[in-house]
Amino acid sequence: MKRRTAEPYKIKSVEPLKMLSYDERKDSLKKAGYNTFLINSREVYIDLLTDSGTTAMSDQQWGAIMVGDEAYAGSESWQHLEKAVKDIYGYQYVIPTHQGRGAENLLSQMKIKDGDYVPGNMYFTTTRAHQELNGGTFVDVIIDEGHDSLLDHPFKGNVDLAKLQNLINDVGPEKIPYVCVAVTVNLAGGQPVSMNNLRDVYNLCHRHDIDVMYDATRCVENAFFIKEREEGYGDIAIKDILKEMLSYSDGCTMSGKKDCLVNIGGFLAMNDEDxxxxxxxxxVLYEGMPSYGGMSGRDMEAMALGIYESIDDKYISHRINQVRYLGNQLIEAGIPVVRxxxxxxxxxxxxxxxxxxKQEELPSQSLAAAIYLDSGVRSMERGFxxxxxxxxxxKNNKPKLELVRLTIPRRVYTNDHMNVVADSIMALYEKRDQIAGLKMTYEPPTLRFFNARFKPLSSCGELMTITTSSATT
Known part of the structure; x- marks a missing residue:
């Protein structure tokens, strides 16, 4: 008999959760314009909107916060963070930023000029926005398997080398400032990139004098998948896999709010001194001094420790397997999920x-809203x-994948919380034909998913024409 395992931590502090009634959730959803981003957190029961900045920090991190050096320049806390990045990621130079998009802004301004093309293994929203604002055009060079939700491929985040080479041939290497490789690929379903593919991309780009810059936000998770799925890495420690992964790049942007296990912060790292x-x-113009970059000394101390904690094999194994615990329940129930x-x-x-x-009726937005209405579980749209x-x-972009993301914060929820989520989605699936589409009533000019507002397309003006059996009333 295979023995079950438990979380590799124990709980020292708790935050009470409150489930609103069905009518209260319905009212909250209407006030938010059916956009889960606009729901107040106190009105959410289980919050799976994002894993960004929602981590539960360790007792060691909280202790480190108390000794943060808040000096405006030359902070000792910055020196601790810089050392951790160099030790674990292997880059020579580090610039701290307030979070990942601050690093994206710096990189895009320095590297992209009007008329450039930036290939990547599927777009990410803020990354593409920064690239376009600086005159670049994003080009998707992910393998075709990355756009097929039900295909079970071990490395659906891989770059298609033929697509990348064709772009280089078409526009010339001088029009490609860098290739942006996400490890893992968020909008493909958190899918990893293989070590072989990373190595091949790096070699191809360097033959054409093109830099490779990673979105390394979830690089530890990518290292786990390489250890698990790629031949020759099963007996290698996560920290060593990670170091090799990052060696096949010239730098990275990092949102520390994910794999660095903190609530705020990020950095831009590189090997080029110029x-x-x-x-x-x-x-200095956009973030702060090069020795704090928008973070407090407390933030930097916590991130430095979080970087070391994140490469513990037991931690990352539990993290990935909790996500699978939810996903496998849904697969067994016949729910269509990305595989x-x-x-x-x-x-x-x-x-x-x-x-x-239809896709124009915003099925992802509708489904995310319906999940909240049913159970108070907040998720997010990743589609139209x-x-x-x-x-x-x-014109509207029409992504091939139309998804709802159930994002698991690190070290926050137990598997019992995952059971509640699974039960809600299975109940909705039984009554899925009762969920109406949505129409956008307010569209922001950029990154519209954050602040857009919607209304139901049903004749009765309701998102769901019946109350589901699982809904708390």
Whole structure:
């Protein structure tokens, strides 16, 4: 008999949770314009909106916060963070930022000029926005398998080398400032990139004098999948796999709010001294001094420790397996989810969940709203709304994947919480034909999924025409 395991931590502090009544949730959803981003956190029972900044920090991290050096320049806490990045990630130079998009802003301003092309293994919302604001055009070079939600492929985040080479041939290497490789790929379902593919991309790009920059936000999760799935890595420690992974890049942007196990902070890292010098000048304009970059000394102390904690094999194994615990329940119940289950979230395939809705009727947004209405569980849309508009034509982008992301915060919830989520989604699936589509009533000019507002398309003006049996009343 295979023995069950438990969380590799014990709970020292608790935060009470409150479930609103069905009518209260219905009222909250209407006030938020059916956008889960606009629901107040006190009105949420289980919050799976994001794993960004929602980590439960360790007792060691909380202790380190008390000794943070808040010096405006030359902070000792910054020196601790810089050492951790160099030790674990292996880059020569580090620029701290307030979070990942601060690093994206710096990188895009320094590297991209008008008319450039930035290939990547599927877009991410803020990354693409920064690239476009600086005159670049994003080009998707992920393998085709990355766009097939039900295909069980071990490394659906891989870059298609033929697509990348064709782009280089078409526009010329001088028009490609860098290739942006996400490890893992968020919008493909948290899917990893293989070590072989990372190595091949790096070698191809360097033959053409093109830099490779990682979105390393969930790089430890990617290292876990390499250890588990790629031949030759099963007996190698996560920290060593991670170091090799990052060696096949020239730098990275990092949101410390994910794999660095903190609530705020990030950095831009690189090996090029000239780029580092430019970044030191630019960070002062947008973030702060090069020795704090928008973070307090407390934040930097916590992140430095979090970097070391994140590479513990027992921690990352539990983290991935909790996500799988939820995903496997849904698969067994016949719920259409992205396969294989990714590193940080379970993704529902909203097109297959709600086949009666056209993509223009926003099935992902509708399903995320319905899950909240049913159980107070907050998730997020990753489809038509997140896709935005083409920067040239102004027409809506239509991503192949129409998903709802159930994002698991690190070290926050137990598997009993995952059971509540699974029960809600299974109940909704039984009555999925009763979920109406949505229409956008307010569309922000950029990153519209954060602040857009919607209304139901049903004749009765309701998102669901019946109350589901699982809904708390």
């Amino acid at each position: 780029l580092y010098t430019r970044a030191r000048e630019l960070v 294989p289950i990714g590193g940080h979230a379970v993704y529902l395939d909203a097109k297959k969940f709600l086949p009666h809705l 709304v997140s896709g935005g508009r083409n920067k040239i034509t102004g």
